Amino acid sequence: MLTMHQVARTYDDGQPVHALLPTDLHIAAGDHVSITGPSGSGKSTLLNIFGLLDAPSAGAYHVAGVDTVTCGPALRTAIRGQVFGFVFQSFHLLPGRTALENVEIGLLYGPHRRRKRRQMAAEALERMGLGHRMRADPRQLSGGERQRVAIARAVAARPQVLFCDEPTGNLDSANTQGVLALLRQLNRDGLTVVVVTHDPTVAETAGRRLRVTDGVVREI
Incomplete structure (x- = not known):
């Protein structure tokens, strides 16, 4: 599904900063992978390249066989929108819009008409156990419920890969376990x-664990 060959990322901040050293990495369809490492280690850089939010300085990165380095920006945008879903530590939900409307917003740039978008959003919320909270404003929801709305928004379009950046960072232990159970079920x-995480409990739920240290990726 995702294949990196000698992928590296260097930033020029007056002098070169090697955020990610040349990396060979393969993630198969159906994998559940955690990425850990200290702050500034390069794990967010790795996730951003995986999600086509950033481009490598060197190397080749293929998504389902497509070379994303040499293909055009339109195809990269299509892959990012159709193949990938994203969940972040901050929920990024719009107040004044219902949970259903927040999920539906994530489908606006897809090919579906309004009625189909509404149906897909409702199905995603039902899947997250939030069928009874569709009409709630995010301000009326608990932290765990808001993160489940965010996950529903990410999976409503039925992506093939879900990227999560510290998805439990704002949650207490009980809600963390609930979100982890959802991620395991989705997998x-x-x-x-x-999943990128600082939390060893979150990392240990994954079938594969990667650790990034000073731009070097190794499998645990």
Whole structure:
């Protein structure tokens, strides 16, 4: 599904900063992968390249066989929108819009008409156990419920890969366990899940664990 060959990322901040050293990495369809490492180690850089939010300075990165380095920006945008879903530590939900409307917003740039978008959003919320909270404003929801709305928004378009950046960082232990259970179920249903986390409890739920240290990626 995701293949990196000698992928590296260097930033020029007056002098070169090697955020990610040449890396060979393969993530298969259906994998559940955690990425850990200290702050500034390069794990966010790795995730951003995986999600086509940043481009490598060197190397080749293929998504389902497509060379994303040499293809055009339109195809990269299409892959990012159709193949990938994203969940972040901050929920990024719009107050004044219902949970259903927040999920539907994530489908606006897809090919579906309004009625189909509404149906897909409702199905995603039902899947997250929030069928009874569709009409709630995010300000009326708990932290765990808001993160489940954010996950529903990420999976409503039925992506093949879900990228999560510290998805439990704003949650207490009980809500963390609830979100982790959802991620495990999504993975069991066939979704490839990649999670960046500082939390060892979160990392240990993944079938594969990667650790990034000073731009070097190794498998635990």
